[in-house]
Amino acid sequence: MIEVRHLKKSYGKRVVVDDLTFTVRKGGVFGFLGQNGAGKTTTIKMLVGISNPDQGTITIGGKDSSDLSMRENIGFMPEAPYFYDRLTGLEFLSFCGELFAKHKSRSEYEEVLKRLGIYDARDRAINTYSKGMKQRLGFAQVLVNDPDYVFLDEPLDGLDPLGRREIKGIILGLKKRGKTVFFNSHILYDTEEICDEIGVIHEGKLLYSGPVKKFCDGWPLEKRFVETIEKQFVTGNS
Amino acid sequence: MKNILVIAKNTFRETIRDRILYGILGFSFLYIALSILLAKVSLGEIVILKSFGLAGIYIFGSIVTIFLGASIIHKEIERRTLYFVLSKPVSRLDVVLGKFLGLFAAVTLVVFIMTIVYLSVVLANGGGFDAPGLLAIFFQTLEMGLFTALLVFFSTIATPLTSTIAAVMILLGGHSISSVLRTASQIGGPLYRFIQAVYYVFPNLEKFNIRNIAVHNIPVPGTSIILTVSYATLYIAMLLYLANFFLKRKEL
Numbered sequence: 001m002i003e004v005r006h007l008k009k010s011y012g013k014r015v016v017v018d019d020l021t022f023t024v025r026k027g028g029v030f031g032f033l034g035q036n037g038a039g040k041t042t043t044i045k046m047l048v049g050i051s052n053p054d055q056g057t058i059t060i061g062g063k064d065s066s067d068l069s070m071r072e073n074i075g076f077m078p079e080a081p082y083f084y085d086r087l088t089g090l091e092f093l094s095f096c097g098e099l100f101a102k103h104k105s106r107s108e109y110e111e112v113l114k115r116l117g118i119y120d121a122r123d124r125a126i127n128t129y130s131k132g133m134k135q136r137l138g139f140a141q142v143l144v145n146d147p148d149y150v151f152l153d154e155p156l157d158g159l160d161p162l163g164r165r166e167i168k169g170i171i172l173g174l175k176k177r178g179k180t181v182f183f184n185s186h187i188l189y190d191t192e193e194i195c196d197e198i199g200v201i202h203e204g205k206l207l208y209s210g211p212v213k214k215f216c217d218g219w220p221l222e223k224r225f226v227e228t229i230e231k232q233f234v235t236g237n238s
Numbered sequence: 239m240k241n242i243l244v245i246a247k248n249t250f251r252e253t254i255r256d257r258i259l260y261g262i263l264g265f266s267f268l269y270i271a272l273s274i275l276l277a278k279v280s281l282g283e284i285v286i287l288k289s290f291g292l293a294g295i296y297i298f299g300s301i302v303t304i305f306l307g308a309s310i311i312h313k314e315i316e317r318r319t320l321y322f323v324l325s326k327p328v329s330r331l332d333v334v335l336g337k338f339l340g341l342f343a344a345v346t347l348v349v350f351i352m353t354i355v356y357l358s359v360v361l362a363n364g365g366g367f368d369a370p371g372l373l374a375i376f377f378q379t380l381e382m383g384l385f386t387a388l389l390v391f392f393s394t395i396a397t398p399l400t401s402t403i404a405a406v407m408i409l410l411g412g413h414s415i416s417s418v419l420r421t422a423s424q425i426g427g428p429l430y431r432f433i434q435a436v437y438y439v440f441p442n443l444e445k446f447n448i449r450n451i452a453v454h455n456i457p458v459p460g461t462s463i464i465l466t467v468s469y470a471t472l473y474i475a476m477l478l479y480l481a482n483f484f485l486k487r488k489e490l
Contacts, residue, residue: 071325082319095244099245
């Protein structure tokens with residue numbers, strides 16, 4: 001389970017995340033939705049320990065996010081990732097794998113690449129990979145330690161329809177294996193297909209957290225999302 | 239410790255595949271070839287050959303260090319490749335130490351290659367095995383280690399361009415600070431005290447320069463070697479501590 005309590009983060013005087021509290025149940029897919037600049041990436045960076053909150057607590061699998069050992073059990077893919085271009089795919093994956101206490105053999109890393117369909121390119125430099133291949137390599141380093149908790153920042157962004165289908169398939173596959181998936185997105189149509197629960201963030205504040213069906217209430221997710229955000233604008237202006 | 243070595247190995251691998259490195263190495267070989275020609279037209283040719291050879295290793299080693307080191311951490315922050323690393327059970331100190339060791343290993347490899355060429359050229363020109371020259375190169379490598387740590391530090395707080403400019407200024411200042419202090423001591427007053435303060439903070443890079451001694455086969459006392467190694471170690475430790483201090487506080 002992921003538990004976030006009263007999370008707050010400011011950059012200078014600007015409050016970017018304001019008193020976030022939500023829970024992500026184990027084994028589910030949680031979509032964290034919001035417009036650009038809403039605070040999604042800041043939140044996910046705090047969850048995986050790249051950034052420190054000003055206030056609040058984050059617990060993942062019973063461990064505080066500031067505990068380095070917590071990261072043995074998580075995988076994270078940043079938005080639009082860059083890689084070490086002069087490394088090969090296998091070298092990069094091995095590098096990521098070796099940073100964990102329990103790392104694998106070369107053949108096990110190759111298995112991960114096979115599962116993601118980039119085995120044939122394992123000995124090619126990453127700067128020769130297509131965007132879709134890089135996205136899959138990003139996923140490979142997420143899965144290299146077989147984590148229980150997977151964090152993805154905009155995993156569907158910039159992909160063509162076939163690429164999005166592949167990534168959605170991977171996410172659903174992770175769910176089948178009992179992994180907990182937390183991902184940011186502003187692509188609502190795809191999110192609706194794969195999420196069990198969602199959180200909606202706007203200007204750093206959490207507007208909703210819970211089952212996606214309850215939020216949608218029979219309407220398309222995008223319609224309900226826009227309505228919810230617009231209501232905030234009206235409330236803010238009145 | 240394990241993660242430091244993993245990051246160091248990755249940094250080394252990435253660095254030695256940078257094409258700029260091969261360009262600089264190529265120029266260094268050209269330089270050595272030119273120095274052989276120059277030595278042939280001079281009297282006392284072996285001293286000239288050694289002087290130019292050691293100076294060449296120093297110049298090209300410094301260029302490699304600055305080129306590769308100026309953006310070592312800044313690039314990872316800008317390109318967010320650091321996110322891959324810091325989302326794993328890796329501390330920011332591991333990153334600082336790993337980056338330093340990896341880059342220093344790459345610089346040492348470059349110096350090693352140039353040293354092999356230099357020693358072969360000196361041997362082939364009747365200079366025998368140049369042990370004092372080897373000591374001079376060891377001292378130069380220590381200086382490059384200090385510079386690598388300096389660039390890792392700058393890389394956590396400044397852009398690559400600023401880091402490069404600052405590094406070049408420190409390179410020039412570090413070799414002239416002793417003579418500036420000597421001149422200031424004759425003037426005295428607040429200026430002397432200011433220069434004295436700068437002298438103790440600024441890295442005194444002349445400590446690592448024994449090229450003139452080496453080419454004339456003058457022995458270097460053991461205590462001098464120990465003091466220089468200690469100075470480099472302490473300065474490197476201080477710079478890496480500062481790099482970690484700033485990286486820990488940096489919002490990524």
